[in-house]
Amino acid sequence: MNDEQPASKKPAVIRVNGSWCKRCGICVAFCPKDVLEINEGNLEVARPDDCIACMLCELRCPDFAITVEKE
Amino acid sequence: MSVDRSGKVKMMQGNQACAEGAIAAGCRFFAGYPITPSSEIAETMSRNLPGIGGKFIQMEDELGAMGATIGASLTGVKSMTATSGPGFSLKQENIGYACMAEVPCVIVNVMRGGPSTGMPTLPSQMDVQQARWGTHGDHSIIALVACSAQETYEQTVRAFNLAERFMTPVILLLDEIVGHTTEKVVIPDQSDIEIVSREKPEESPEDYLPYRETETGIPVLAKFGTGYRYNVTGLCHDSTGFPTNDSEEIEKNIRRIVRKIEDNRNQIIDYREKMTGDAEVIIFAYGSVSRSARSAVAMCREEGIKAGILEPTVIWPFCYNKVRELAEQVNTFVVPEMNLGQMAREVKLGVEGKAEVVSLNRIDGEPIKPAQIVEKVKEVV
Amino acid sequence: MFNYLKFIRTRNFPHIWCPGCGDGIILKALIRAIDGLDISRDEAVMVSGIGCSSRTPGYVDINTLHTTHGRALPFATGVKHASPDLNVIVVTGDGDATAIGGNHYIHAARRNINLTVLLYNNYIYGMTGGQCSPTTPRGDRASTAPYGNIEPPFNTAGLAISAGASFVARADVYNVKRCEKMIRQALEKDGFSLVEILTPCPTAYGRRNRMANPVKLMEWLRDNTVPVQKWEKLSPEEREGKVRVGVLADTEKPEFTAEYRKLIERVQGE
Ligand SMILES: Cc1ncc(C[n+]2csc(CCOP(=O)(O)OP(=O)(O)O)c2C)c(N)n1
Ligand code: SF4
Ligand code: SF4
Ligand code: SF4
Numbered sequence: 076m077n078d079e080q081p082a083s084k085k086p087a088v089i090r091v092n093g094s095w096c097k098r099c100g101i102c103v104a105f106c107p108k109d110v111l112e113i114n115e116g117n118l119e120v121a122r123p124d125d126c127i128a129c130m131l132c133e134l135r136c137p138d139f140a141i142t143v144e145k146e
Numbered sequence: 147m148s149v150d151r152s153g154k155v156k157m158m159q160g161n162q163a164c165a166e167g168a169i170a171a172g173c174r175f176f177a178g179y180p181i182t183p184s185s186e187i188a189e190t191m192s193r194n195l196p197g198i199g200g201k202f203i204q205m206e207d208e209l210g211a212m213g214a215t216i217g218a219s220l221t222g223v224k225s226m227t228a229t230s231g232p233g234f235s236l237k238q239e240n241i242g243y244a245c246m247a248e249v250p251c252v253i254v255n256v257m258r259g260g261p262s263t264g265m266p267t268l269p270s271q272m273d274v275q276q277a278r279w280g281t282h283g284d285h286s287i288i289a290l291v292a293c294s295a296q297e298t299y300e301q302t303v304r305a306f307n308l309a310e311r312f313m314t315p316v317i318l319l320l321d322e323i324v325g326h327t328t329e330k331v332v333i334p335d336q337s338d339i340e341i342v343s344r345e346k347p348e349e350s351p352e353d354y355l356p357y358r359e360t361e362t363g364i365p366v367l368a369k370f371g372t373g374y375r376y377n378v379t380g381l382c383h384d385s386t387g388f389p390t391n392d393s394e395e396i397e398k399n400i401r402r403i404v405r406k407i408e409d410n411r412n413q414i415i416d417y418r419e420k421m422t423g424d425a426e427v428i429i430f431a432y433g434s435v436s437r438s439a440r441s442a443v444a445m446c447r448e449e450g451i452k453a454g455i456l457e458p459t460v461i462w463p464f465c466y467n468k469v470r471e472l473a474e475q476v477n478t479f480v481v482p483e484m485n486l487g488q489m490a491r492e493v494k495l496g497v498e499g500k501a502e503v504v505s506l507n508r509i510d511g512e513p514i515k516p517a518q519i520v521e522k523v524k525e526v527v
Numbered sequence: 528m529f530n531y532l533k534f535i536r537t538r539n540f541p542h543i544w545c546p547g548c549g550d551g552i553i554l555k556a557l558i559r560a561i562d563g564l565d566i567s568r569d570e571a572v573m574v575s576g577i578g579c580s581s582r583t584p585g586y587v588d589i590n591t592l593h594t595t596h597g598r599a600l601p602f603a604t605g606v607k608h609a610s611p612d613l614n615v616i617v618v619t620g621d622g623d624a625t626a627i628g629g630n631h632y633i634h635a636a637r638r639n640i641n642l643t644v645l646l647y648n649n650y651i652y653g654m655t656g657g658q659c660s661p662t663t664p665r666g667d668r669a670s671t672a673p674y675g676n677i678e679p680p681f682n683t684a685g686l687a688i689s690a691g692a693s694f695v696a697r698a699d700v701y702n703v704k705r706c707e708k709m710i711r712q713a714l715e716k717d718g719f720s721l722v723e724i725l726t727p728c729p730t731a732y733g734r735r736n737r738m739a740n741p742v743k744l745m746e747w748l749r750d751n752t753v754p755v756q757k758w759e760k761l762s763p764e765e766r767e768g769k770v771r772v773g774v775l776a777d778t779e780k781p782e783f784t785a786e787y788r789k790l791i792e793r794v795q796g797e
Contacts, residue, residue: 095540099547099729104742133528134703135745137551138541144528175609177601196794201608201787206634210601213594213631217574217605220592221613225605243595370590370606371613373569377585379593388539388585389593 087128088144089120096140102132153334160324161228163295163331164254165190167302168226170339173252174200175225177214179207179233182266183322184256187228208236212253216244219251220378222369224306224343228254231264234273234280241315242281243380248357248365248403250309250344252302254318256325257433259511268511269322271433271484275491277317278462284400286407288414289317289462291433295329301459307342308414312406313364319461321484323434323513347374357399358385363406411463418457419468421447425454427527428472428501430481430493432458435514439482442519453523461489469496478526482506482514502526534558534568536588543582547741549726550647552700554583557616557645560711571614574603576628578620579654579728580647597628600635603642611784616714617644621662622652625681629661636690636719640783643713644721646683649728657731668735684723688776693718695776699725701748702772709774718782725752725770 089110096118103111103118107129112121118141120126128145158166164187168176176195178188192202201218205211211227219225229237234255244251259265260272273280277289288308292298301318309316345366347354356376357365368374381389382396390396407414421443422428431439436457446453456472458465469479469492479501481490487505494503506522508514535558544550561571571589575581577596584591590613594602599619607615624632624646635642651669652658659669661681668675688695694716698706706724713720727733727744738744753761755773 097541097546099741101547101741101745105745134555135552135700136555137544137548139531139535139551139555142528175605177605196787196791199791199795203604203608205601205604206630209598210604210631210634213598213601214605214608216594217592217602217607218609219605221606221610223609225609239595240598370572370592371570371610375568375588375590377591377593379585380595381593388536 086146087126088146089123089126090142090144091118091120092140093117095138097138099137101135101137102141105135106132153332153338155330155332157328158295158331159186159326159328160292160295160298160320161186161256161326162190163299164228164302164318164320165194166331166333167299168252168306169194169198169200170336171224171303171306172341172343173224173226173306174198175215175218175223176201177203177205177211177218177225177227179205179211179229181230181233183258183325184228184230184254186325187254187256208233209239212237212240215251216240216247216249219249220367220370224310226252226254228256230256230258231260231273232262234276238280242283242285244315245281245285245287245403246380247378248313248367249315249378250313251315252305252309252318253315254302254320257319257321259509265511267322269434269484269513270509270511271321271435271488272509274319274461274485275488277319284404286404287317287462288312288314288407288460289319290460291319291458292324293432293434293436293457294324295327295331297459298324299331299333303339307340310342310344311364312410312414313344313367314407319433321433351375355385356387357383359398359402363402363409407463414460415463415465416458416460417465417468418459420455422454422456422472424452425476426452427454427478427480427523428476429453429455429519429523430469430479430489431455431483432461432489435482435484438514438516439519441516442523445516445520446523451523451527464492464496466492466496469493470498470500473497473501476501478502478504480504480506480519480522480526482519482522484508484514529559531555531558534562534588535586539585542586544579545730547727547729547744548579549649549700549728550580550583552703553645553647553706553724553726554586556703556707557710558587560707560714563711564714566614566714570612571616572606573616573618574599574606575618576620576623577654578623578652580618580620580649581623583618597623597626597631599623600628600631600642600644604635604638604640607640607642607784608787611641611788615642617642619644619646620653621646621648621650621683622660625661625683625686633686633690636687636692636721638783639691639693639718639780641717642719644719645710646721646723647726648683648723649726649732651728651732653728653731657735670735684721684775687719687721691719691780692721692776693778693780693782694720694774696721696774697723697725697770697772699748699752699772700727701745702752705772712774716777717785718780
């Protein structure tokens with residue numbers, strides 16, 4: 076996952092691997108805090124500060140494309 | 147194969163001899179499904195394997211038996227399965243898998259009459275072309291035959307050796323007569339039996355490519371569990387073992403799988419010939435029929451007919467060169483077989499028009515008698 | 528963050544599965560389950576048949592064996608019987624396991640051979656484009672059931688239980704932590720251990736059944752799966768259309784390779 080971009084700073088670092096993500100929307104739909112968004116075909120960490128590091132997006136992503144690292 | 151004949155003598159059926167030969171060759175896994183006239187092979191294996199720490203399993207069908215045989219072999223254990231016509235048809239699916247994934251194993255088919263359920267208790271040689279082309283897709287295959295219990299023992303050992311050496315399934319074709327006739331078998335001393343086992347990779351797991359191009363075309367497959375974590379598939383794959391859609395890789399790999407047998411055919415092909423030196427007519431016979439054919443040659447000679455015999459012990463790859471060579475010298479080949487001329491087709495290809503090929507066929511479950519062959523020879527000389 | 532990288536063959540990524548296909552979610556749950564146990568990668572073998580689900584082995588860095596359609600269990604039986612020290616995991620689809628491989632399925636369960644079997648149930652033939660499977664619910668549409676399926680589906684987990692499997696569970700990829708836990712239990716169990724995992728196939732199943740969006744299929748799993756404890760309290764009417772998930776059978780039974788070891792000892796002792 077060499078093209079990972081740190082997309083957020085706190086309280087967790089959410090990384091999206093853009094070349095593996097297939098924009099299925101599962102992480103977006105089931106994030107309890109509505110942190111993620113798909114805009115113009117790209118997955119964006121829209122509200123990183125709201126993340127509670129529940130890990131659900133990482134657990135349910137079928138494509139090994141999103142990781143959440145707790146600070 | 148050279149086996150020392152100083153060993154002990156036992157009376158046994160061809161089917162038992164097959165099981166004994168397998169164990170002598172190092173076979174330690176057998177998966178089967180009962181079918182006449184092959185069941186004694188499974189029964190003997192079920193009795194003899196546990197005592198030497200080997201594994202037997204009766205599967206739910208022949209599809210499963212073939213799969214289990216391949217799975218066992220991938221862990222480095224020499225493996226065999228045995229069946230007859232209807233079961234041989236079911237095994238074709240995974241025989242193709244073993245060809246494609248290059249997994250050594252031995253498949254014994256004790257031929258009975260067909261098609262379909264056919265004649266369960268009567269002999270035939272109707273599966274010789276199925277052995278070559280029974281599974282779909284381009285591939286090559288090694289198939290052996292045997293004419294007696296003794297030869298069955300020896301050919302079973304050879305089948306394992308060829309499988310391990312060429313990393314391929316090897317088919318041993320017996321027929322009901324060979325399988326069920328009890329006769330004397332000289333069991334050689336174990337130390338006198340030549341045993342071949344598959345090679346181990348020399349490179350480290352990091353550098354290992356299971357299906358890489360080699361000079362001989364023969365791959366080196368590591369046993370599962372030894373640190374080489376590779377992928378095995380029946381899909382077209384590249385040297386890594388992973389599926390590929392790259393047309394160049396696909397062609398390269400399939401050509402290699404065919405080449406490893408076709409280019410080495412001179413090391414695989416084997417036959418016996420007798421009285422061919424001055425022969426005017428050659429009897430081409432294999433399996434149990436070759437015993438009648440030998441008598442027929444003797445009878446012909448007594449009557450002053452210059453007959454000789456060519457008996458392949460390996461039928462695939464086929465000995466076209468030998469047939470061609472003899473075709474320069476003789477006028478006619480007589481091919482007695484318990485089918486409607488399946489190997490006669492190959493003999494015809496081999497003679498390249500230089501000699502006549504005459505079939506003698508029997509498909510009623512009765513063996514071909516020497517007198518019938520002599521009669522045919524007289525018709526043509 | 529879980530580090531999957533040491534378990535996967537990154538060169539084969541991104542994987543072939545469609546956007547929102549649940550198969551990748553199962554693969555990750557399996558990797559986490561393996562990681563939590565003391566399983567050597569060199570001594571682990573994954574065997575699969577043919578189908579989208581059966582492409583899983585290509586992505587896992589262990590010994591992997593992708594076989595023929597329906598035959599994963601016989602191949603796995605050969606591996607395990609010949610070399611019982613290997614840890615054998617089988618990945619199969621609903622069609623692979625219960626249609627073409629149905630006979631092997633019941634017999635492997637009957638033998639109670641120590642295999643961990645993950646049956647990805649997406650209610651459809653995914654790889655070949657959405658034909659009916661033995662698990663397609665009545666009334667659902669498939670490319671070979673354009674007017675709705677009229678055949679009743681198999682209870683795949685129930686089939687394994689009646690055939691003799693010692694551990695049988697049903698999980699789903701929405702409740703992914705529970706799924707991981709059941710896979711771990713199956714891996715730990717000596718004997719035939721099945722986890723049937725309900726997983727979305729948006730492309731071949733969802734598209735024909737008003738759930739083309741993978742999120743819809745995940746919501747369906749969320750809203751229609753009922754854990755066993757809760758299931759007991761439901762009336763027959765309340766159970767209508769719902770799927771029971773959780774551990775459905777967990778019993779101690781003689782395991783095939785252990786029995787064979789005893790047989791060898793007995794024969795050798797004679
Ligand atoms: C002998 C044979 N018959 C048919 C096929 C075609 N085929 C490939 S995958 C498949 C169905 C797969 O469905 P399932 O097992 O449910 O797996 P999924 O793709 O849904 O994960 C079929 C019919 C085949 N490969 N081999
Ligand atoms: S779940 Fe994974 S693949 Fe799907 S949109 Fe989110 S990051 Fe991308
Ligand atoms: S960790 Fe939880 S809260 Fe944070 S983005 Fe992922 S799903 Fe949303
Ligand atoms: S067809 Fe269905 S099962 Fe196959 S990869 Fe696509 S979503 Fe998954």
